[in-house]
Amino acid sequence: MESIIAYGIALLAAPLFPGFILKVKAFFAGKKGPPLLIKYYTVLKLFRKGSVYSTSTSFVFRMGPTVSFVTAAMALLFVPIAGASPVLSFHGDVIVLFYLFGLGRFFTVIAALDTASPFEGMGAAREVYFATLAEATTFSILVIFFRLNGALSFGEFFAGTNPITVWGGAGALLLLVIVSLFMVLLTENSRVPVDDPATHLELTMIHEVMILDHSGPDLALIELGAFFKLLFYAAFITCIVQPLQFTSPWLHALLFFGIMGLIYVAVGITESITARLKMNLVPKFILTSFALVFFAAILTTRVVS
Amino acid sequence: MIHLTDVILSITILSVLLTLGSNRLMALVKIIALQGVLVSLTPLFMEHHDKLTGGILFLTPITVAIKGLVIPAFLFFAVKKASIRREIEPIISYHASLFAGLAMILVSAFIVDRLPLNLPGSHALLLITGITTLAAGLLLMMGRRKGITQVIGYLMLENGIYLIGTALAREVHTLHVLEFGILLDLLAGVMIMGIILTNINRAFDDMDTSLLMRLKD
Amino acid sequence: MLEHVFLLPFLIGVIVMFLPAQYGRAGLIIAAALHLGLTLMGWMGKLSPVTTGYFSTAPEGMLVLLVTSFIFMLIAIYTLSYLRETELRNEPVFIGCMLLFLATMSMVALADHIIVLWVAIEATTLVSAPLILLSHSKAALEATWKYVMICSVGIALALLGSFFIVLSMDLGGVRVPLTFTSLNTVAKSLDPVWLKAGFIFVMIGYGTKMGLAPMHTWLPDAHSQAPSPASALLSGVLLNCAFLGVYKVHTLMVNAGLGSYSSNVLMGFGLLSMFIAGVFIRNQHDYKRMLGYSSIENMGIIAFGIGVGGLASYGAMLHLIHHSLIKSSLFLSAGNIMLAYGTKLVNKVGKMPSFLPKTFGVFFAGFVGISGFPPFGMFLSEVLIIIGAFRAGHYWGIGFFIFCLILIFAAASRLVMRMCFGDTEETIQVEENLMRVAPSFLLLLTSIVLCVWMPAALYDTIQNAIAMIGGAFNG
Amino acid sequence: MDTYLFSLVVILVGGILPLFTYKKFTVMKAACVIITAIGSFTGLYAALSFLIHPVENAVISWPWLHHFEIALQMDAMAAFFLIPIFFICPLATLYSFHYMHHEKQSGKTAISYFFSAVLFVSMALLTTANNMLTFALAWEIMSLSSFFLVVFDFRNKETRKAGYLYFIFAQAGALFLFAAFAVIYSQTGTLSFDSISAMPENMKLIAFVLAFMGLGSKAGVFPLHIWLPHAHPAAPSPVSAVMSGVMIKMGIFGIIRFYMLLAPAGEIYGQIILVAGMISGILGVVYALGVHDIKRLLAYSSVENIGIILLGLGLGMLGVATGNSTMAAFGFAGGLLHVFNHSIFKSLLFMGAGSVIHKAGTGKINELGGLMKTMPVTGKTFLVGAVSISGLPPFNGFVSEFLIYYGAFYGLAHGSSFLLPMLTIISLAVIGGLAASCFTKLVGVAFLGEPRTENAAKASECGIAMRISMVVLALSCIVVGVFPEPFVHIVFRVVSGLPIAATVSPTVFIDLVRNISLVAVLFLGILGITMLLRKGLYSGKPMAKGPTWGCGFTQPTVRMQYTGTSYAMSIVGFFRPFIHSENVYSGIQKIFPGKTTYKTKVSDRAESAILETVVKPVFWVLDKLRWIQHGEIQLYIAYIVLAIVILLLAQ
Incomplete structure (x- = not known):
């Protein structure tokens, strides 16, 4: 029950955090910025609207947003949010989890291609390219976790006798992991320096350009899916860095969401202080993250033995 | 008798050298006729065959006739018909052939010397002549x-x-069988070769084998 | 009296040369049928040679005789139809020589006496030369000339070799008839040095006739220039006869305890032949030459198999049979193709499935067979040779063997596919007919049947034949 | 065993019958389809009933040519591989009912039915072969009959080239296989399978490597795959479906069979297979991204999937060698299940490709587009196939990849040799990502958007027989993906033949698989609910239709759509050293540029490497040797003399 409540809270809170990013960015720009709850307003506004569909599209275009929303929502089922055990957990669930994201991406991409727009095709091509590289990093991280902890489940990573935490014996290693995980977060969620959601030039976009033709509730589903995904990665990092285990679930949750908020702030700071990378440098950026974890994975030999 | 054998063999070797050095076809035919007669007569003079059996007596004249008469005559007419007189531009030049002939004599003497056989003197010479003739024949071809x-x-x-x-x-x-075989070979083989040669001559207006180089690869 | 098996065709052959052509054709079929009948009776043991000092029913000989007889029968049928479409200047001579050819080859198969064997092999050269000569093109003349010259030289050397074997007998103080049967019993006491020398000369001599590289040079010329029935005989049957000569001497060497030497020589020649065939099949422009080179390859395989011994020698014997069947079939199909397109050039032949559907089927099936695919028997023989060679530890040899097989297959399949499926501007001059397709089809069918079911008599004969060189299963 | 043999006879009859009835085109096809279906279902029943109730000593043998034996044996492995054969083959035959529609080619069609039947039977015989000779025989017949099927359309030059390449690889592979048999025979002295494991270890390795070369060239392992991208596009689609779906798995079957028979001890076997698997997997899919012919792409994707299967098997072998039972069991199980899965979705995709080519007249994806609207059934089933082959849940491809992942993770636990399992995991992840990009490209460019050419616009849905086959296969993808338990059960029954794998408790994987099933059901459930909600949100709201927003561009044309080439270019470029792409760009000139072109062509590195480093030098040497036969009789006589002299001297 506790898990389901935590899951519900996470789902509900997901649109809140991107507001932090906007606030931070506005702060750096010396502006006041939109209200924190701006994303809720956007989603609700979109839900009330109708849609325009291109004559080029087929049912795939309509399915895309739904599938990406469902996969992102399902991924959160496996995450131990705020110390509560995950709603669903079994040995091997991490693999299922990342493949669910893959499924969501698959449909987003073909929905983009369905519009017959050259810009959306361009975005789709970039999306699959960078995601493939990021997947290598992600699975290398799983390798490290399995080596450290022997578990293959999101819940078990952070529980049991040998939890994965940056405060433990393998902390130095995990710092590398966190850095690269953060880079993956930026990549997977189309943040600066990989992608700039706020740009106004379609040619330079990745994720945003793919959803140009979506409107109304469909667009809302996409947005929600994106929030969930970002929350997922933030929660992932939070689980690793959470320093204390409080007995009180409320206190624990508070700390958890606090740290998560900080991660969002970090994203905001990154977005504010770095420039967007040139498109051909993005693979190098992702490969850097891969190199970090690969190095860390090799180092596990010493830690484990 | 032994003397006579040596003389015959010496003439045979000489004929071999002559064939290597000669460029006139008619002369070649004549030499080969002589060589044929000499070669056919050798068995008569070997000490092993002093018991002149009926076989020898019967076969020798035939051999002489074929080697000394029939085949040379056949070749004679072939040469005449083809109206070619001499060999031009041999692949291996006459001097080289002659030197090779001399070398062959030496090598065959060396080989005979090394063979694990105890041959009587004249037989050794016979063997040397034989090997030389064989090798010279191949060289000519x-x-x-x-x-x-x-x-x-x-x-x-x-x-x-x-x-x-x-x-x-x-x-x-052994010898009878061998003689029989060789006769058959020569008779039929040379006949066939002659027929083909005549045909070649008719088709190409020459008997030059450098014309026969279409079939390759 | 089993000697009838060569006397009869000889007689009929001589007679038909002086008769008008239509009698000759009848004579051809009759002689072929009689020959087959006599051969079968010989197989059933109802006939045996009278002149035992010269002829015998050695198992390998009987094997070759049966193959000869069977293939000749089918080729004779083909020839009837073939002659209707071609103009030979002297048909009676052609038919007569075919029969004489049959006679001499049968003689080779039965020969037991060293010199009789030699005489018979020499005679095959002489009676087969007119078969090639009769097309009377310049190329045919050239081919005949090379055939006769080179084979004569080879055979002359074989005579010398035979003589050395006799000498080894004299030096060894052995007094037995000059037959392989009796020599094999006393082989141990023959003088080894001269036996070896004899083997070398005989090997080179009969190897020339068998088409082993580097003495093979006449073979592609002769096989490509002869009229197709004659090519089929030359390739499918004559090569076996020459092989018989090599095999008999090899047997003698094995019995004399010099088997390892002769085996190595055979394997060397075998591999060299395969390689040379590979060199020339690639980019070959003339499909009959291609088939000729393929015969060289297959003779190489047989020589290699015999050289390896053991299981491989069984494979080699099977290969002999199946190669004869399939290669004659291929040459007969090639004859049809040549009649139809009027050319021997690979590049001018094409669109066979629509132009010559039946010939296409048989020709391609033949190619499949010669490449060693089931259900044709060469599959089994090649597998057995490979297995046998590994068993005997000839790793490098078999590696090279496989390399050559791949090379040849790649080269030949390119040509065959070009011929079958490529485009052509030629039109068909002579339509195919059943009489000319059925024999090649039957030959292939026999190969398939023998791969499914082999009569016990045949199996035993092969076993007996290879038993003499110590070949056996699990060897 | 009798049922099984009976089914083979029935299939064979179904193949022979058309040869006599080809004058009545439709009757012939219908009869062939029905008889093949009857035979196959009988066979399927036999295989399944064996798996459920195994019979001891299901052996049958006939003496052959006095000394040899044709021996068949049904065991779990054979029965498992029989399932795809008897499942895919009748569907392919059914598919061909409408695919082979030229009545003029009736005779040719009959012949192709005959060879198909021979191919099916030979594959079945291969799986049950119980000695080396039977194996070799079935192998060769399989190669030969499939060759004839490949050259069905022999008028086409490309087809002939493909057939030629395939023929060479088939024969060369067979010879390597025979060499492996020969090595085994040289040690055991028998052609039977029984005593193979008693060989010395070093000989086992030689035999295994030789067999792997032979079997791998059939399976399409990376540098030996060259024939595959030529042969599959050339063959008619039902044939490519069978070849890619089933036949190349026979190579995999051979590898497993010989591995189990050899029962070797070293880790090297697993290492070889793993490395081969990684190379095939990654490069296969990269090449698939680089090519833009639908069937060629699918062929390269087969190379990729063979790579995945090998990763599974390699883990299994490594697990056996290191005593890691979980890795062994899951590796083998994943590999085997992927064999089954791949046979389903690859056949499905080839059939979809076939109906596209059939109706749109081209297989170049850059000339297609928008087919989802005109060919809805083909499009939807193809989409299912594409998601499955990308290994995404809730479809079947995911289940097998999951098992392999699982095995690989357990391989990490083992101290020293964790590098290979780790690389396996990373490769699998990269392969998964690339496969997804590859198939989004295929689906997106060929089926979605606007048609790029007239032909593509005019395409219509294919015949009912073709649709039925595709729908059945698509449903199978979903069924296996959502309810994998029985299938995984079967796979583990096969794997339990390994002594080490038997130590893994069945509850472990049953639990796992149930969880996957749960996730799949949950996903479908949530998806359904969300779709209903979405419908609710849209009810009564304005739904406008209009052109795609062109970002301000006023005159969009269909030619502006992203093509497959541009879609894949950057990823292909990333793998530049391993993949060679030629770009031809005419450039932009003048202030108002005229027409300009950009072309890119990806050529196979393995193909060019083998051509450059092996074929050309060999041919160069051979060409140099051609002077040997240069027509002069004097030289010929010299050869004889030379031979004599050499032999005399060497004595």
């Missing part, structure tokens, strides 16, 4: 362009084999 010269080379090859056979024969039965 390899080194000349005219078809007719190659046939002559083939005849010398057979002569050489015949001589080697005579030299090494321990038992009489």
Whole structure:
């Protein structure tokens, strides 16, 4: 029950955090910025609207947003949010989890291609390219976790006798992991320096350009899916860095969401202080993250033995 | 008797050298006729065959007739019909052929010396002559362009084999068989070769084997 | 009296040369049928040679005789139809020589006496030369000339070799008839040095006739220039006869305890032949030459198999049979193709499935067979040779063997596919007919049947034949 | 066993019958389809009933040519591989009912039915072969019959080239296989399978490597795959479906069979297979991204999937060698299940490709587009196939990849040799990502958007027989993906033949698989609910239709759509050293540029490497040797003399 409540809270809170990013960015720009709850307003506004569909599209275009929303929502089922055990957990669930994201991406991409727009095709091509590289990093991280902890489940990573935490014996290693995980977060969620959601030039976009033709509730589903995904990665990092285990679930949750908020702030700071990378440098950026974890994975030999 | 054998063999070797050095086809035919007669007569003078059996007496005249008469005559007419007189541009030049002939004599002497056989003196010489003739025949076939010269080379090859056979024969039965075989070979083989040569001559207006180089690869 | 098996065709052959052509054709079929009948009776043991000092029913000989007889029968049928479409200058001579050819080859198969064997092999050259000569093209003349010259030289050397074997007998103080049967019993006491020398000369001599590289040079010329029935005989049957000569001497060497030497020589020649065939099949422009080179390859395989011994020698014997069947079939199909397109050039032949559907089927099936695919028997023989060679530890040899097989297959399949499926501007001059397709089809069918079911008599004969060189299963 | 043999006879009859009835085109096809279906279902029943109730000593043998034996044996492995054969083959035959529609080619069609039947039977015989000779025989017949099927359309030059390449690889592979048999025979002295494991270890390795070369060239392992991208596009689609779906798995079957028979001890076997798997997997899919012919792409994707299967098997072998039972069991199980899965979705995709080519007249994806609207059934089933082959849940491809992942993770636990399992995991992840990009490209460019050419616009849905086959296969993808338990059960029954794998408790994987099933059901459930909600949100709201927003561009044309080439270019470029792409760009000139072109062509590195480093030098040497036969008789006689002299001297 506790898990389901935590899951519900996470789902509900997901649109809140991107507001932090906007606030931070506005702060750096010396502006006041939109209200924190701006994303809720956007989603609700979109839900009330109708849609325009291109004559080029087929049912795939309509399915895309739904599938990406469902996969992102399902991924959160496996995450131990705020110390509560995950709603669903079994040995091997991490693999299922990342493949669910893959499924969501698959449909987003073909929905983009369905519009017959050259810009959306361009975005789709970039999306699959960078995601493939990021997947290598992600699975290398799983390798490290399995080596450290022997578990293959999101819940078990952070529980049991040998939890994965940056405060433990393998902390130095995990710092590398966190850095690269953060880079993956930026990549997977189309943040600066990989992608700039706020740009106004379609040619330079990745994720945003793919959803140009979506409107109304469909667009809302996409947005929600994106929030969930970002929350997922933030929660992932939070689980690793959470320093204390409080007995009180409320206190624990508070700390958890606090740290998560900080991660969002970090994203905001990154977005504010770095420039967007040139498109051909993005693979190098992702490969850097891969190199970090690969190095860390090799180092596990010493830690484990 | 022994003397006579040596004389015959010396003449045979001489004829071999002559064939290697000669460029006139008619002369070649004549030499080969002489060589044929000499070679056919050798068995009569070998000490192993002093018991002149009926077989020898019967076969020798035939051999002489074929080698000295029938085949040379056949070749004679072939040369005449083809109206070619001499071999031009041999693949292996006459001087080189002659030197090779001399070298062959040395090598065959060396080989005979090394063979694990105890041959009586004249037999050794016979063997040397035989090997030389055989090798010279092969050389002629390899080194000349005219078809007719190659046939002559083939005849010398057979002569050489015949001589080697005579030299090494321990038992009489061996020789008969050998002679029979060689005769058959020569008669039929040379006839066929002659027929083909005539045909070639008719088709190409020459008997030069350098014309016969279409079929390759 | 089993000697009838060569006397009869000889007689009929001589007679038909002087008769008008239509009698000759009848004579051809009758002689072929009689020959087959006599051969079968010989197989059933109802006939045996009278002149035992010269002829015998050695198992390998009987094997070759049966193959000869069977293939000749089918080729004779083909020839009837073939002659209707071609103009030979002297048909009676052609038919007569075919029969004489049959006679001499049968003689080779039965020969037991060293010199008789030699005489018979020499005679095959002489009677087969007119078969090639009769097309009377310049190329045919050239081919005949090379055939006769080179084979004569080879055979002359074989005579010398035979003589050395006799000498080894004399030096060894052995007094037995000059037959392989009796020599094999006393082989141990033959003088080894001269036996070896004899083997070398005989090997080179009969190897020339068998088409082993580097003495093979006449073979592609002769096989490509002869009229197709004659090519089929030359390739499918004559090569076996020459092989018989090599095999008999090899047997003698094995019995004399010099088997390892002769085996190595055979394997060397075998591999060299395969390689040379590979060199020339690639980019070959003339499909009959291609088939000729393929015969060289297959003779190489047989020589290699015999050289390896053991299981491989059984494979080699099977290969002999199946190669004869399939290669004659291929040459007969090639004859049809040549009649139809009027050319021997690979590049001018094409669109066979629509132009010559039946010939296409048989020709391609033949190619499949010669490449060693089931259900044709060469599959089994090649597998057995490979297995046998590994068993005997010839790793490098078999590696090279496999390399050559791949090379040849790649080269030949390119040509065959070009011929079958490529485009052509030629039109068909002579339509195919059943009489000319059925024999090649039957030959292939026989190969398939023998791969499914082999009569016990045949199996035993092969076993007996290879038993003499110590070949056996699990060897 | 009798049922099984009976089914083979029935299939064979179904193949022979058309040869006599080809004058009545439709009757012939219908009869062939029905008889093949009857035979196959009988066979399927036999295989399944064996798996459920195994019979001891299901052996049958006939003496052959006095000394040899044709021996068949049904065991779990054979029965498992029989399932795809008897499942895919009748569907392919059914598919061909409408695919082979030229009545003029009736005779040719009959012949192709005959060879198909021979192919099916030979594959079945291969799986049950119980000695080396039977194996070799079935192998060769399989190669030969499939060759004839490949050259069905022999008028086409490309087809002939493909057939030629395939023929060479088939024969060369067979010879390597025979060499492996020969090595085994040289040690055991028998052709039977029984005593193979008693060989010395070093000989086992030689035999295994030789067999792997032979079997791998059939399976399409990376540098030996060259024939595959030529042969599959050339063959008619039902044939490519069978070849890619089933036949190349026979190579995999051979590898497993020989591995189990050899029962070797070293880790090297697993290492070889793993490395081969990684190379095939990654490069296969990269090449698939680089090519833009639908069937060629699918062929390269087969190379990729063979790579995945090998990763599974390699883990299994490594697990056996290191005593890691979980890795062994899951590796083998994943590999085997992927064999089954791949046979389903690859056949499905080839059939979809076939109906596209059939109706749109081209297989170049850059000339297609928008087919989802005109060919809805083909499009939807193809989409299912594409998601499955990308290994995404809730479809079947995911289940097998999951098992392999699981095995690989357990391989990490083992101290020293964790590098290979780790690389396996990373490769699998990269392969998964690339496969997804590859198939989004295929689906997106060929089926979605606007048609790029007239032909593509005019395409219509294919015949009912073709649709039925595709729908059945698509449903199978979903069924296996959502309810994998029985299938995984079967796979583990096969794997339990390994002594080490038997130590893994069945509850472990049953639990796992149930969880996957749960996730799949949950996903479908949530998806359904969300779709209903979405419908609710849209009810009564304005739904406008209009052109795609062109970002301000006023005159969009269909030619502006992203093509497959541009879609894949950057990823292909990333793998530049391993993949060679030629770009031809005419450039932009003048202030108002005229027409300009950009072309890119990806050529196979393995193909060019083998051509450059092996074929050309060999041919160069061979060409140099051609002077040997240069027509001069004098030289010929010299050869004889030379031979004599050499032999005399060497004595």
